[in-house]
Amino acid sequence: APESPLSSxxxxxxxxxxxxxxxxxxxxxxETSESQPGTPLPLPLPGHSGLSIQEMVAMSPELxxxxxxxxxxxxxxxxxxxxxxxxxxxxxxxxxxxxxLSGSDLTQGASPQNLSQQHQxxxxxxxxxxxKPRVVLAPEEKEALKxxxxxxxxPSPKTIEELASQLNLKTSTVINxxxxxxxxxxxxxxxxxxxxxxxEGGSPSTRPGKSGGEGDNSCDGTESDSTxxxxxxxxxxxxxxxxxxxxxxxxEEGEAEFPSASGSSRPRGGIIDSLFGIPESISAAxxxxxxxxRNPKDSSLRKKKAANLNNIIHRLEKAANRDEPHxxxx
DNA sequence: TTGGAGTCAATAGG
DNA sequence: CCTATTGACTCCAA
Numbered sequence: 001a002p003e004s005p006l007s008s009x010x011x012x013x014x015x016x017x018x019x020x021x022x023x024x025x026x027x028x029x030x031e032t033s034e035s036q037p038g039t040p041l042p043l044p045l046p047g048h049s050g051l052s053i054q055e056m057v058a059m060s061p062e063l064x065x066x067x068x069x070x071x072x073x074x075x076x077x078x079x080x081x082x083x084x085x086x087x088x089x090x091x092x093x094x095x096x097x098x099x100x101l102s103g104s105d106l107t108q109g110a111s112p113q114n115l116s117q118q119h120q121x122x123x124x125x126x127x128x129x130x131x132k133p134r135v136v137l138a139p140e141e142k143e144a145l146k147x148x149x150x151x152x153x154x155p156s157p158k159t160i161e162e163l164a165s166q167l168n169l170k171t172s173t174v175i176n177x178x179x180x181x182x183x184x185x186x187x188x189x190x191x192x193x194x195x196x197x198x199x200e201g202g203s204p205s206t207r208p209g210k211s212g213g214e215g216d217n218s219c220d221g222t223e224s225d226s227t228x229x230x231x232x233x234x235x236x237x238x239x240x241x242x243x244x245x246x247x248x249x250x251x252e253e254g255e256a257e258f259p260s261a262s263g264s265s266r267p268r269g270g271i272i273d274s275l276f277g278i279p280e281s282i283s284a285a286x287x288x289x290x291x292x293x294r295n296p297k298d299s300s301l302r303k304k305k306a307a308n309l310n311n312i313i314h315r316l317e318k319a320a321n322r323d324e325p326h327x328x329x330x
Numbered sequence: 331t332t333g334g335a336g337t338c339a340a341t342a343g344g
Numbered sequence: 345c346c347t348a349t350t351g352a353c354t355c356c357a358a
Contacts (some may be wrong), residue, residue, distance in 0.1 A: 134340045135351060154333085176352055183334065184350085 137177070141167050145177050153182060 027066055137145070148155065155163065155178065157171075164171040 066350090132352085136341070137351080173351075180331070180351065183336090186334085 135169075135173055136175075137169075141169065145174070145181070149178065149181055153178075 144167055145163070148159075152159060160174045160178070161173055164174045167174070262322075
């Protein structure tokens with residue numbers, strides 16, 4: 001059932017009306033109770049300044065944002081919602097993936113379930129600990145994810161789970177990371193192409209700017225010097241990360257590499273390198289199109305484009321054959 | 331259901 | 345204190 005944070009008895013007609021008034025009048029981004037389309041619009045607020053927000057807006061020739069804000073705050077305060085950040089109202093509802101992975105406790109705070117229950121049962125209490133701690137990925141984890149991305153910009157759910165398990169992260173974190181990473185790479189490439197198209201006369205591949213510094217570390221996923229490491233080139237397009245010995249043949253060496261989360265420390269250092277140590281496998285087509293280059297900047301740009309090309313290839317493959325039967329044979 | 335786009339917000343660094 | 349980075353989230357389209 002769609003509960004609102006005001007699921008207690010205090011969820012009176014009045015508060016519902018006030019909430020709807022907020023939405024109807026000023027598009028307040030409330031994620032609270034479900035709307036009831038048929039409900040008539042607001043009455044003046046008892047105990048407050050007499051006029052509803054809608055009336056205030058209607059009566060004033062211009063939007064008095066200060067007054068409106070004040071009014072909204074009154075309403076929210078009235079319902080003990082004034083200190084809840086928007087996102088927190090949905091914490092408990094959107095974490096099915098996380099709960100599926102509750103085994104990896106890491107450094108997360110209170111469980112979503114608890115948050116949700118607190119939210120529903122005691123909306124009166126303001127609980128600062130509702131704040132969800134931000135996950136900060138370790139450099140090694142980012143590196144591993146980047147390598148995984150190089151192998152497969154669009155990992156399957158299974159791959160994601162494996163990655164999450166190997167890195168001791170939540171699957172939702174891995175999913176988010178891939179979403180963000182793809183998005184940011186796309187944006188970077190777009191910007192670069194815009195700049196290249198603007199063509200200030202310099203060599204595009206050596207253009208200074210983001211690609212020389214931060215960009216390499218943040219979004220191209222290719223800042224490592226593993227460019228030309230010796231994987232037999234070409235034909236192993238879809239092999240790589242998840243076919244690395246440590247994953248596909250865990251009995252050999254990978255098994256004990258990641259200490260359990262019980263040690264309260266996530267894996268560090270060469271561990272991940274050994275797991276994901278296979279040099280980036282750019283697709284055969286990509287490799288053919290982009291022969292090795294010793295210039296770091298060229299290499300970086302090349303790898304960005306290669307990753308993007310992989311992305312495109314993946315989508316073409318997906319379009320051509322949605323089953324991708326070859327993809328998970330490891 | 332999945333991925334992209336856009337955004338929010340926590341954190342780190344200058 | 346301000347800005348950049350980045351994980352998480354919402355919304356929407358396919």
